[in-house]
Amino acid sequence: MRDDLLGWLRVRSEVPWEQACSDLAGPVRGRHDGIARAAQRQERADDAGRPLRLQAAWDRARSDAEAGRALDFGLLCTWQKLVLGRRDVRFRSSQAFAKGGRERYGLHPDTRDRFAACLAEASGHGSGIPLPARAARLYLDVSFFHPFDDGNGRAALLALGFCLASEQVFLDEAGPLPVRRYADDAAGAVAMAQLVHVLAKSTAERGLPASAPTRR
Numbered sequence: 001m002r003d004d005l006l007g008w009l010r011v012r013s014e015v016p017w018e019q020a021c022s023d024l025a026g027p028v029r030g031r032h033d034g035i036a037r038a039a040q041r042q043e044r045a046d047d048a049g050r051p052l053r054l055q056a057a058w059d060r061a062r063s064d065a066e067a068g069r070a071l072d073f074g075l076l077c078t079w080q081k082l083v084l085g086r087r088d089v090r091f092r093s094s095q096a097f098a099k100g101g102r103e104r105y106g107l108h109p110d111t112r113d114r115f116a117a118c119l120a121e122a123s124g125h126g127s128g129i130p131l132p133a134r135a136a137r138l139y140l141d142v143s144f145f146h147p148f149d150d151g152n153g154r155a156a157l158l159a160l161g162f163c164l165a166s167e168q169v170f171l172d173e174a175g176p177l178p179v180r181r182y183a184d185d186a187a188g189a190v191a192m193a194q195l196v197h198v199l200a201k202s203t204a205e206r207g208l209p210a211s212a213p214t215r216r
């Protein structure tokens with residue numbers, strides 16, 4: 001049976017991340033907080049508190065980034081507790097499915113360790129990989145490792161925002177990011193990196209001076 005997590009890890013190792021897009025350095029601050037706006041669009045009839053929980057998680061993730069905290073699974077869990085409104089969240093204990101069963105993500109003895117290594121790579125110190133590419137790769141890592149039993153798309157968005165915010169880049173528009181992506185799509189992974197770069201560059205072009213506050 002096909003394991004799309006292993007498929008993603010193969011694609012991840014083959015994508016030329018260093019050349020996926022141009023680099024971009026902070027500070028970049030738009031006139032609005034794009035992830036906060038994305039949270040507002042999360043409203044669902046069966047879960048009225050969903051937007052507020054995602055907003056609270058983003059507020060925490062953004063504070064963690066600005067405090068210089070390193071991304072690891074424990075930090076991701078801290079945000080996910082807020083996303084889901086639970087006291088405890090854990091790494092999934094069995095295989096996971098997404099996209100109506102089209103993708104299956106296996107669970108292996110080294111899955112958690114490999115995920116931890118991928119999270120650590122998001123900092124990119126000395127990697128030569130442009131910030132937008134690292135943020136996009138991190139989004140896809142969370143999506144395809146699928147560490148939680150629920151809310152992985154929201155976790156991926158928070159991780160991407162954290163990666164950018166750690167280097168003082170804050171998107172003013174994040175709406176195009178949460179579209180369906182596939183683990184075996186190398187071209188799509190590169191396109192994701194390019195999209196993050198376009199969004200960040202556009203934010204910089206219409207943004208505020210670095211000293212100005214960002215409004216939601």
